[in-house]
Amino acid sequence: MPEGFSALDFYYILPEIVVTGGALVVLLLSVVTPRRDDVLLGVSLATVAAALYWVAAFAGLDVTASKGLLAIDGFAAFFKVVALGSAAVTMLMSSPYLRVEGLRAGEYYFLILCATLGMMFMASGMDLITLFIGLETMAVSFYVLAGYLKPNPRSNEAAVKYFLLGAFSLGVLLYGMSILYGVTGTTSLEGTAAALAGQESGPLLVLAVVLVAAGMGFKIAAVPFHMWAPDVYEGAPTPVTAFLSVGSKAASFAMLVRIFLEGLPSLGAEWTALFWGLAVVTMTVGNIAALTQSNLKRMLAYSSIAHAGYLLMGVVAGTQRGVAAMLVYVGVYLFMQLGAFAVVAAMRRSDVVGDELKDLTGLSRRSPMMAFAMLFFMLSLGGIPPTAGFMGKVWLFGAAIDAGFVWLAVIAVANSAVSLYYYLRVVVFMWINDETAPASSPLVLGPAMTAALVVAVVGTVVFGLYPQFLFASAEAAATAIEGLGAGTSALR
Amino acid sequence: MAEAIAFYTLAVLILGLGVAVITTPKTVHSVVFLVLNFLCVAVLYVVLRAEFLAVIQVLVYAGGIVVLYLFVVMLVNLKRAPEAHEDPRRLARLGLALSGAVLLELAGIVVYSYGRVTPASAPAAAGPLTGAGNTEELGWLLYTDYLIPFEVASVLLLVAMVGAIVLARRES
Numbered sequence: 001m002p003e004g005f006s007a008l009d010f011y012y013i014l015p016e017i018v019v020t021g022g023a024l025v026v027l028l029l030s031v032v033t034p035r036r037d038d039v040l041l042g043v044s045l046a047t048v049a050a051a052l053y054w055v056a057a058f059a060g061l062d063v064t065a066s067k068g069l070l071a072i073d074g075f076a077a078f079f080k081v082v083a084l085g086s087a088a089v090t091m092l093m094s095s096p097y098l099r100v101e102g103l104r105a106g107e108y109y110f111l112i113l114c115a116t117l118g119m120m121f122m123a124s125g126m127d128l129i130t131l132f133i134g135l136e137t138m139a140v141s142f143y144v145l146a147g148y149l150k151p152n153p154r155s156n157e158a159a160v161k162y163f164l165l166g167a168f169s170l171g172v173l174l175y176g177m178s179i180l181y182g183v184t185g186t187t188s189l190e191g192t193a194a195a196l197a198g199q200e201s202g203p204l205l206v207l208a209v210v211l212v213a214a215g216m217g218f219k220i221a222a223v224p225f226h227m228w229a230p231d232v233y234e235g236a237p238t239p240v241t242a243f244l245s246v247g248s249k250a251a252s253f254a255m256l257v258r259i260f261l262e263g264l265p266s267l268g269a270e271w272t273a274l275f276w277g278l279a280v281v282t283m284t285v286g287n288i289a290a291l292t293q294s295n296l297k298r299m300l301a302y303s304s305i306a307h308a309g310y311l312l313m314g315v316v317a318g319t320q321r322g323v324a325a326m327l328v329y330v331g332v333y334l335f336m337q338l339g340a341f342a343v344v345a346a347m348r349r350s351d352v353v354g355d356e357l358k359d360l361t362g363l364s365r366r367s368p369m370m371a372f373a374m375l376f377f378m379l380s381l382g383g384i385p386p387t388a389g390f391m392g393k394v395w396l397f398g399a400a401i402d403a404g405f406v407w408l409a410v411i412a413v414a415n416s417a418v419s420l421y422y423y424l425r426v427v428v429f430m431w432i433n434d435e436t437a438p439a440s441s442p443l444v445l446g447p448a449m450t451a452a453l454v455v456a457v458v459g460t461v462v463f464g465l466y467p468q469f470l471f472a473s474a475e476a477a478a479t480a481i482e483g484l485g486a487g488t489s490a491l492r
Numbered sequence: 493m494a495e496a497i498a499f500y501t502l503a504v505l506i507l508g509l510g511v512a513v514i515t516t517p518k519t520v521h522s523v524v525f526l527v528l529n530f531l532c533v534a535v536l537y538v539v540l541r542a543e544f545l546a547v548i549q550v551l552v553y554a555g556g557i558v559v560l561y562l563f564v565v566m567l568v569n570l571k572r573a574p575e576a577h578e579d580p581r582r583l584a585r586l587g588l589a590l591s592g593a594v595l596l597e598l599a600g601i602v603v604y605s606y607g608r609v610t611p612a613s614a615p616a617a618a619g620p621l622t623g624a625g626n627t628e629e630l631g632w633l634l635y636t637d638y639l640i641p642f643e644v645a646s647v648l649l650l651v652a653m654v655g656a657i658v659l660a661r662r663e664s
Contacts (some may be wrong), residue, residue, distance in 0.1 A: 005636070005639070009640075027654065067637050069637075069640055069641065070640065104658075107654055107658045110654060111651065111654070111655070111658075114647060114650075114651045117644070117647060118648075121644055129638065129641050130640065133645055133648065134644065136648055137644060137647060137648045137651060140648060140651050140652050140655060141651050141655070144651070144654075144655030144658055147659055148658070150659070150663065
């Protein structure tokens with residue numbers, strides 16, 4: 001055992017160890033039993049379940065492990081649950097999709113698990129090095145997953161675009177981090193906060209803040225760093241797009257909160273203004289661009305950009321309530337966004353690509369259950385009661401007003417109104433009866449896809465009607481971020 | 493003072509070579525500029541008294557990785573034939589220049605660091621470690637304080653390897 005380590009340090013990263021082990025087993029199994037996709041799916045899901053068990057077991061802790069590199073606290077636990085949960089739903093919707101596309105399952109599940117591992121380290125990293133390695137592990141897995149449809153040129157384009165722009169943005173991020181290290185002499189976030197406490201911000205620190213924000217802005221697909229998102233979301237296999245837009249975005253927000261709220265609280269004045277501007281342009285550009293999309297995946301990509309803008313409001317607020325509201329919205333977004341992509345993935349059949357808006361024509365007749373599920377997801381994304389999306393928006397906007405950002409909340413409300421147009425357009429398409437539509441193969445939902453859709457619908461509806469559980473866990477998680485202004489007590 | 497002069501000279505060189513890498517029209521030239529760039533970074537490490545990192549920089553980046561780049565460049569260029577094959581001796585000269593540069597670099601590092609690999613040369617910020625040279629200190633840090641990120645980096649490399657195979661494999 002290395003000096004300064006104890007068995008506890010390894011005990012605390014059991015969820016990560018389980019995921020790593022599971023990923024390796026899946027990789028081995030794919031060689032031993034190459035054509036048994038159901039076995040691979042089962043092992044992957046079991047891995048996620050075991051990891052979830054250990055995350056839940058550590059949920060009440062608030063300690064640092066591995067010499068302060070990792071925080072095992074409620075905030076980390078929340079985002080680990082989000083990462084593992086989105087991975088599980090992604091796997092469920094992947095299994096039929098892989099069969100239709102004729103893709104190899106072994107490496108696919110391995111890469112999904114490794115991306116999840118990266119996200120988990122992004123959630124609990126308390127050191128720039130740990131955070132960066134986590135981010136890179138996740139990013140490299142996604143570069144490959146985006147190009148997993150090898151014969152499809154759009155998938156190739158998605159992988160190359162994501163890789164080149166991703167590598168560039170990582171360079172920008174690293175440059176910012178290296179300036180921070182140069183100024184403070186430490187990579188630990190607590191050390192950075194201590195070194196900068198009470199110091200005047202200089203041009204160098206402002207440059208570091210801008211560079212780190214730009215690097216993270218790319219990962220959360222905030223405008224003006226969003227140009228990759230529509231192309232990558234459209235070209236990547238649909239379940240990968242779902243995972244990218246939920247897991248990757250959530251983990252990047254976790255990293256962003258850790259770096260800015262825990263590492264750089266003394267530069268709050270600088271980055272609050274920066275994120276205020278980012279949030280406004282992100283939600284506005286995202287929503288306006290989504291209005292004219294005829295491809296479902298592109299539309300959801302722009303909608304996901306807009307949601308990054310909403311989520312940034314929690315960071316701008318910078319209060320405990322702001323962070324809690326952001327966590328609530330991440331939890332809600334998980335279900336509605338995964339669900340919407342699950343419907344798109346289910347539309348993929350041997351003879352239909354199914355990602356165009358017009359492919360939904362008459363869906364209410366062909367598969368009423370799917371149409372109703374999609375209806376819930378669209379209402380939730382638009383923020384209409386009684387869905388979870390409404391609760392999330394109420395909390396986020398309330399937190400922004402509470403922290404004194406009234407105009408930001410006003411702009412966000414106006415944006416939500418605009419977004420209703422394109423979400424409801426999807427619903428209109430599903431209820432159009434077009435008898436002239438060419439006959440295509442029937443929609444058959446296998447057990448795995450049904451499970452994915454049921455999980456997403458239940459989450460969207462239940463958290464809309466009984467959000468208390470989500471509120472309580474988000475509030476508990478937000479207390480783990482130290483040094484936040486409390487804000488007035490949240491609405492109950 | 494001497495350190496400042498060395499740093500600014502190297503900084504100008506590194507930036508200039510970096511610009512050259514992305515502005516040269518010929519891919520092979522840009523790879524050569526990249527090698528020079530890496531070598532300058534290695535010298536920067538020596539100035540910082542991180543001799544071990546400097547050697548690694550030369551061996552792994554200037555040596556291994558750039559050789560891989562050259563392989564790729566030449567394999568890709570095969571399709572657009574003549575340009576790269578006009579003058580076989582040019583390639584030989586390039587190879588000679590490259591290996592000469594690497595040799596010089598290594599020799600420089602060895603000469604510079606001769607007799608310096610003692611506790612006295614340990615960087616000021618290295619903390620209370622008792623290890624002797626900076627190779628030991630680096631190893632010590634990697635396998636104690638930064639053990640977890642180090643292990644995650646190995647997963648990262650595995651992902652990159654699996655990914656490369658997945659994308660490059662010809663489907664049967």
